Amino acid sequence: MCDKGSMAQYTRVSGFVGLITLQNPPVNALSAAVRQGIVDMVERALSDPIVKSVVICGQNGNFCGGADIKEFGTNMSGPPLVPMIDAIEAANKPVVAAIEGSALGGGLELALGCHYRIAHSKARLGLPEVTLGLLPAAGGTQRLSRLIGVPAALNLITTGIHVTAAQALQLGIVDQVTDHNAVEVAVTFSLSVAGQSMDARRISTYPCPLPSDFDALFEGVMQKVRQSARGAIAPVACVQAVRAAATLPYTKGMEREQELMATLFTSGQARAQQYCFFAQRAVGRWRMPSGARWETSKPMPVHKAAVIGLGTMGRGITVALAQTGLSVVAVETQEKQLMEAKQAVSGMLERGAKRHGVAPMLDRISYSQNIQAVAEVDLVIEAVFEDMALKTEVFQQLSAVCKPGTLLCTNTSALDVDKLASEMPNPELVVGMHFFAPAHVMKLLEVVYGPRSSPQAVATAMQLGKKMGKVSVAVGNCRGFVGNRMLMPYLQQAFFLLEEGATPELVDRALEEFGFPMGVFRMSDLSGLDIGWRVRKRDELVEPDMASGQSARIRQGSRYSPLGDLLCEQGRFGQKTGQGWYRYDKPGSRVARSDPWLHSFLVEYRARHGLVPRSIDHQEVLERCLYALINEGFRILEDGIAAGPEDIDVIYVFGYGWPRHRGGPMFYASMVGLAKILERLEHYQQAHPDVPYLQPSSLLRRLVASDSPPIHRWREVIKKYQSQL
Numbered sequence: 001m002c003d004k005g006s007m008a009q010y011t012r013v014s015g016f017v018g019l020i021t022l023q024n025p026p027v028n029a030l031s032a033a034v035r036q037g038i039v040d041m042v043e044r045a046l047s048d049p050i051v052k053s054v055v056i057c058g059q060n061g062n063f064c065g066g067a068d069i070k071e072f073g074t075n076m077s078g079p080p081l082v083p084m085i086d087a088i089e090a091a092n093k094p095v096v097a098a099i100e101g102s103a104l105g106g107g108l109e110l111a112l113g114c115h116y117r118i119a120h121s122k123a124r125l126g127l128p129e130v131t132l133g134l135l136p137a138a139g140g141t142q143r144l145s146r147l148i149g150v151p152a153a154l155n156l157i158t159t160g161i162h163v164t165a166a167q168a169l170q171l172g173i174v175d176q177v178t179d180h181n182a183v184e185v186a187v188t189f190s191l192s193v194a195g196q197s198m199d200a201r202r203i204s205t206y207p208c209p210l211p212s213d214f215d216a217l218f219e220g221v222m223q224k225v226r227q228s229a230r231g232a233i234a235p236v237a238c239v240q241a242v243r244a245a246a247t248l249p250y251t252k253g254m255e256r257e258q259e260l261m262a263t264l265f266t267s268g269q270a271r272a273q274q275y276c277f278f279a280q281r282a283v284g285r286w287r288m289p290s291g292a293r294w295e296t297s298k299p300m301p302v303h304k305a306a307v308i309g310l311g312t313m314g315r316g317i318t319v320a321l322a323q324t325g326l327s328v329v330a331v332e333t334q335e336k337q338l339m340e341a342k343q344a345v346s347g348m349l350e351r352g353a354k355r356h357g358v359a360p361m362l363d364r365i366s367y368s369q370n371i372q373a374v375a376e377v378d379l380v381i382e383a384v385f386e387d388m389a390l391k392t393e394v395f396q397q398l399s400a401v402c403k404p405g406t407l408l409c410t411n412t413s414a415l416d417v418d419k420l421a422s423e424m425p426n427p428e429l430v431v432g433m434h435f436f437a438p439a440h441v442m443k444l445l446e447v448v449y450g451p452r453s454s455p456q457a458v459a460t461a462m463q464l465g466k467k468m469g470k471v472s473v474a475v476g477n478c479r480g481f482v483g484n485r486m487l488m489p490y491l492q493q494a495f496f497l498l499e500e501g502a503t504p505e506l507v508d509r510a511l512e513e514f515g516f517p518m519g520v521f522r523m524s525d526l527s528g529l530d531i532g533w534r535v536r537k538r539d540e541l542v543e544p545d546m547a548s549g550q551s552a553r554i555r556q557g558s559r560y561s562p563l564g565d566l567l568c569e570q571g572r573f574g575q576k577t578g579q580g581w582y583r584y585d586k587p588g589s590r591v592a593r594s595d596p597w598l599h600s601f602l603v604e605y606r607a608r609h610g611l612v613p614r615s616i617d618h619q620e621v622l623e624r625c626l627y628a629l630i631n632e633g634f635r636i637l638e639d640g641i642a643a644g645p646e647d648i649d650v651i652y653v654f655g656y657g658w659p660r661h662r663g664g665p666m667f668y669a670s671m672v673g674l675a676k677i678l679e680r681l682e683h684y685q686q687a688h689p690d691v692p693y694l695q696p697s698s699l700l701r702r703l704v705a706s707d708s709p710p711i712h713r714w715r716e717v718i719k720k721y722q723s724q725l
């Protein structure tokens, strides 16, 4: 017997079991049609006198990825989840969830309403709603806390982590884990309990186990969550909902869960986080200005890769490659550096393996001092020092040594990828791979294509990035690519604010309250002030500190602040020297302390240059730093360096600490209102006419003139704008 009409298929199997299969590829999300299907099919199974038990599973080996996120923000119709799950729990016939693939969010909540849960060993379970700015509001906070206790529930619900089937068994979320077909196991099991009372299996009737140090536990968790949430409201609401589970009867707890969800559901933060979810997936569908794009560009197979240069970046890249299971040839010409690198790479692999309970991939790597060792690899990532002449020399050696067709990638954060390619006999095989430090940890990868890079080369680098667990974004070649290019106006404004009267503490506090993990000055101290100094010297911006007054702060026709250069001249390079914008107890120590020396230095500097300090508030800090950065984002879109606002937002959220609950800089701009951003940029540009970064971009003006369309429609305006250039 079979009914295929709805998005939940009903079949009778083994004579007496009603099998309900969710059908909504690819993840069987609980759309209105699926929910209606479940309601109808459960009713049918329960009213069929022949049916003794019910099994719920998902099509194509995937239980359920939760509510259909695309429905949020629309006029949601169809049966609500809570009564649907309550009806399953109340059923007088056993209902068993057969979990294969994922049981996430509403999917796990559905399973928690069932009387038993049987999971395949490869299944993953979790309540990731918090990552979407929500909480599990189909009874998830109330049932999970009752089932596995408050501390474990808090951990899962406030972080949104996915657990393996084995972990779920240990926690008590599932009753059984199998390596066999979970649906078949569930069908057999359901018959074995048919006819029994399900009273003891209804989680909503369980008392919530209370830890003895209840108040202290919640206080501690709340403090930790508030600190790590950086202004996000969902994690805090999750703690409040679990507290309700621990202190209130089930029905009252459910009311509290709904109340908290109502606030989150319509919040800007939830919109921002859901935008990030889809943006992260959209960047995989890359396209180049030439029209080449992901669907039509086939990646080359990569079985063996090489890394050239085993400094900090090269080591991290080697680890990330080995962890994908690829064979890696790691080349370092300096013997001492090679020995140190070997040890460091092994240590990183062993620690990573221990964390994930897998074997370290030490035997995937072979080390060499000789570049000839890369002759047979399919792809090379060069990670030598950031110097064009050195990189060109290495690339020339690689072209001579590598087999034909080897893809040559350069790990660079600033150099001109196209210039490097132009020196090679096969420029189409050259792309940039801008990793972020530490390369085996940071999620972001900018894949930089030049006008000569072949679509196949870009496809290969993008696919390799994905295999390495990175969120890879394809971007065009320009100075600083996307991320660092937008950082320039941000940093510049921060320096100017110090000249005008702010302190590093004030600027950092404003940015940290906005949600960045670190303000711009603490971040610069961590990265090292000498990096920017070297770039400014190369750009001939650094001059001896002789003159004073306004003219001394003009370089190449624009306002310039030499503050960073002056600090570097004093040997203040940040954390590593124990002094920078802050002071540290000793070189390498991490706790930034206010530095009276720095404050006197700023007072003297302003006096010498005739700058009268004024009071600067957080709003001005945010507007000057963030709107200048956003303005550069519009220029990047205008220039076709990023294909759309999602690419920029993903880069900033995954690589630069932009708070996810604010959706990335371009999404944030759309929330603030483009007309307001334009008005404030015009205001600051009038006050600082010698700062080109404050000159509003033409695209921003065009968007405002087009009535500020929603962000998903910007691409149309950009396309039209570019076609008219």
Ligand SMILES: CCCCCCCC/C=C\C=C\CC(=O)SCCNC(=O)CCNC(=O)[C@H](O)C(C)(C)COP(=O)(O)OP(=O)(O)OC[C@H]1O[C@@H](n2cnc3c(N)ncnc32)[C@H](O)[C@@H]1OP(=O)(O)O
Residues within 6 Å of the ligand: 026, 027, 029, 065, 066, 067, 068, 069, 070, 081, 102, 104, 105, 106, 107, 128, 129, 132, 134, 135, 136, 137, 138, 261, 262, 265, 278, 281, 282
């Ligand atoms: C006023 C008060 C009102 C209160 C109303 C309350 C109403 C709501 C009630 C309950 C709410 C429940 C909350 C939830 O359940 S929220 C959803 C929770 N689930 C998740 O967060 C899971 C999200 N998905 C994933 O993590 C992954 O997709 C995963 C399932 C692990 C599969 O990963 P992978 O195999 O790598 O595939 P992709 O991520 O690329 O996804 C493939 C495509 O599927 C789309 N997708 C995935 N999940 C969903 C989903 N839940 N809804 C809609 N679409 C989804 C994804 O975008 C990909 O699409 P595309 O190929 O077009 O990019």
